[in-house]
Amino acid sequence: MKKLKTGDGSWTFLxxxxxxxxxxxxxxxxxxxxxYAAPCKIKELAKKGVIRILDICFGIGYNTAATLDVALKENPDCKIEVVGLEADEEILKKIILMKTRFKNYGLLQEMVESNYELKHRNVHMKIIVGDARETVKHLKGEFDVCFFDPFSPARHPEMWSEEFLKDVGERIRRGGILATYSCATMVRINLVRAGFDVRDGPIVGRRSPATVAEKVY
Ligand SMILES: C[S@@+](CC[C@H](N)C(=O)[O-])C[C@H]1O[C@@H](n2cnc3c(N)ncnc32)[C@H](O)[C@@H]1O
Structure with missing residues (x-):
């Protein structure tokens, strides 16, 4: 797996x-x-004091790390629960060695070193290792926010199916928000079929917008 430097000086993998x-x-x-963090209104949720996050396709955890930074800066006492779903332990182990600018990335590193679960003051994080299409079916309770970040619909279509998005939708509370980078028509249709209203998300780093989906029923 090749490590690459991106345009803002941070690292990713191929x-x-x-x-x-x-x-x-x-x-x-x-x-x-x-x-991810901005369209999911993490700042506003942090002010209220409790956030439950479902991070699908956790990878090296950047979406969760950005969220911890935003939420804890806004409200250091905010109760944050993160459940990450990830199939590949090789990428999860990379977290331990990553150097990032996220202030709270150390918590993710500690979590991986503690067998994928960490309770640190008001932050509780765990990763469930396995195929998210299966593990999502066994989650308990409802989430306020979902980061949905598989490889692209063109390369990994089964991760964007109506069936999987419906299972994901069942775990998001009414009014909860799912953010994803893709704006593919089929993805948006499947999100609507899964009970979401969809709109354009921010345009960052390319010409097309991301997608922000709000759970409406
Ligand atoms: C685009 S990357 C996600 C990047 C990640 N959100 C981050 O911040 O590092 C896609 C991720 O989906 C994971 N993945 C692929 N198939 C999966 C599956 N069936 N279940 C769960 N995760 C899967 C890959 O291992 C990879 O980490």
């Missing part, structure tokens, strides 16, 4: 099977803040 990078080449850390 996946050998899918021949895709894990993050936008224009800026991996920037993408996490702008395409």
């Amino acid at each position: 996946n050998d099977t899918f021949k895709e990078t894990y993050h936008s080449i224009s800026g991996a850390e920037e993408e996490a803040f702008k395409k």
Whole structure:
């Protein structure tokens, strides 16, 4: 797995099977803040004091790391629960050696070293290792926010299917938000079929927008 520097100076990897990078080449850390934390209104949720996050396709955890930085800066006492779903332990182990600018990345490193679970003051994180299409079915309770970040619909279509998105949708509370970088028509149709209203997300690092989906039923 080749390590690559992105446009904002942060690092990503090139996946050998899918021949895709894990993050936008224009800026991996920037993408996490702008395409995931911001549209999911993490700042506003932090003010309320509790956030439950489902991070699908956790990878090296940039979306969660950006979220911890935003939420804990806004409200250091915010109760944050993160459940990450990830199939590949090789990428999870990379977290331990990564150097990033995220202030709270150390918590992710500690979590990986503690067998994928960490309770640190008001932050509770765990990763469930396995195929997210299966592990999502066994999650308990509802989430406020979902980061949905598989490889592209063109390269990994089964991760964007109506069936999987419906299973994901069942775990998101009404009014909860799912953010994803893809704006593919089929992805948006499947999100609507899974009970979401969809709209354009931010344009970051490319010409097309991301997608922000709000759970409506
Ligand atoms: C685009 S990368 C995600 C990057 C990640 N969000 C980050 O911040 O580093 C896609 C991820 O999906 C994972 N993945 C692929 N198939 C999966 C599956 N069936 N279940 C769970 N994760 C899967 C890959 O191992 C990879 O880490």
